[in-house]
Structure formats: structure tokens, C-alpha cells
Amino acid sequence: RKEVEQDPGPFNVPEGATVAFNCTYSNSASQSFFWYRQDCRKEPKLLMSVYSSGNEDGRFTAQLNRASQYISLLIRDSKLSDSATYLCVVKGGYSSASKIIFGSGTRLSIRP
Amino acid sequence: DGGITQSPKYLFRKEGQNVTLSCEQNLNHDAMYWYRQDPGQGLRLIYYSQIVNDFQKGDIAEGYSVSREKKESFPLTVTSAQKNPTAFYLCASSSASGGQETQYFGPGTRLLVL
Numbered sequence: 001r002k003e004v005e006q007d008p009g010p011f012n013v014p015e016g017a018t019v020a021f022n023c024t025y026s027n028s029a030s031q032s033f034f035w036y037r038q039d040c041r042k043e044p045k046l047l048m049s050v051y052s053s054g055n056e057d058g059r060f061t062a063q064l065n066r067a068s069q070y071i072s073l074l075i076r077d078s079k080l081s082d083s084a085t086y087l088c089v090v091k092g093g094y095s096s097a098s099k100i101i102f103g104s105g106t107r108l109s110i111r112p
Numbered sequence: 113d114g115g116i117t118q119s120p121k122y123l124f125r126k127e128g129q130n131v132t133l134s135c136e137q138n139l140n141h142d143a144m145y146w147y148r149q150d151p152g153q154g155l156r157l158i159y160y161s162q163i164v165n166d167f168q169k170g171d172i173a174e175g176y177s178v179s180r181e182k183k184e185s186f187p188l189t190v191t192s193a194q195k196n197p198t199a200f201y202l203c204a205s206s207s208a209s210g211g212q213e214t215q216y217f218g219p220g221t222r223l224l225v226l
Binding site for chain 2: 105
């Protein structure tokens with residue numbers, strides 16, 4: 001089993017739709033969680049951190065389920081510009097020495 | 113503007129040649145990282161450094177070397193021992209202040225073998 005697993009997609013949804021995808025992790029001791037966005041042939045950019053209580057940033061909502069060991073990302077009212085690959089990142093702890101694992105990413109394509 | 117720069121954007125390597133990828137940051141971050149990304153795959157850690165003059169191997173360090181003589185700079189050398197170097201190389205940095213500190217990435221270098 002991979003340490004961090006994501007459905008590779010692609011998710012192909014119409015503009016304005018709501019889309020959600022999950023990321024599962026195997027290390028129950030993991031402490032920090034993030035979602036990054038990566039456009040084609042570009043570097044990953046931080047989308048949002050994921051907090052235990054869940055957090056929202058505009059149209060984006062991230063949630064953490066420690067019992068089932070997954071994090072989720074919900075995008076409401078999707079825009080064409082949301083088309084990208086979304087990477088799940090899991091850290092074993094809070095320090096910079098903590099092991100960081102990147103998921104392989106979920107491709108999202110928004111159609112007009 | 114604060115950020116991370118990588119150069120060159122594209123790099124071609126001949127068989128048996130060592131090449132060095134540059135990574136510079138002016139964010140005053142203590143920690144720096146090198147990752148490799150292959151098509152359709154996640155990022156894999158090559159080396160990381162938490163402080164000047166110290167660095168640690170990541171998951172796929174074989175065939176690579178690094179140095180950290182200055183806080184701002186963390187160059188990566190791809191040696192001739194790396195048999196499959198064609199990939200997208202990403203440098204990142206983060207503060208070491210603890211908590212939910214995040215990594216910020218440079219624009220990347222695409223390495224191609226001739």
C-alpha cells in the first residue's frame with residue numbers, strides 16, 4: 001500500500017459544478033496535511049493547509065478525518081481556471097525534519 | 113520580491129557528464145529540499161538540508177550530490193552515476209519555525225539526456 005494515495009482521475013466536470021476528491025494516508029502518526037495545486041509543466045503551489053477542525057478558503061474546503069486516515073478537498077462553483085493537478089501532501093510531524101510524502105496527484109479538468 | 117529561483121529552466125546532459133542545477137532563495141528559510149518528478153508521478157525527495165553545512169539523503173539520493181555552503185543556496189549535481197536522470201527537478205524551501213510550516217517551490221529545471 002502506498003503511504004499516500006490519490007485517485008489519479010481525470011475528473012472531468014462542467015463549469016459551476018461541485019467536485020470533491022480524497023487522499024488516504026497510511027501513517028496514523030501523521031501530523032501535518034496540505035493540498036497543493038500544480039499546473040501543467042509548472043511547480044506545485046500551496047493551495048491550503050488542512051486543519052483538524054476543517055477549513056475553508058473561498059470556494060475551497062479541506063477536511064481531515066483522522067479515524068479513517070484521509071483528507072478531502074471540495075471545490076464549489078468550479079471555474080475553468082481550477083483545471084490542474086491537485087497534490088495531497090502529508091508530513092509525519094511539525095518540524096522540517098519530518099518525512100514529507102507527496103501523493104501522485106488528482107487531475108481535474110473543468111469544461112465550459 | 114522574495115522567492116526561489118532555479119536555473120537553468122532546461123538542461124541537456126550528455127552521457128557520462130555531471131551537471132549542476134542551481135537553487136537560490138531569498139526568503140531567509142533554513143530548510144531547503146530537492147525533489148524529482150517523473151511524468152504522472154508524485155514528487156520524490158532526493159536530498160534536504162535543515163541548516164548550513166548540513167544535509168541529509170532523501171529517498172532517492174543515489175547518483176546525486178548537494179552542498180549547502182550558504183543559507184541562500186542549495187545546488188544539486190546530477191552525476192554520471194545517475195542512469196536515468198531525465199526528469200523535472202524541483203527545489204523547495206521552508207522555515208524551520210515548526211507548526212504548519214509549508215514548502216515553497218522554485219519554477220523547476222527540466223533535465224534531458226542527449
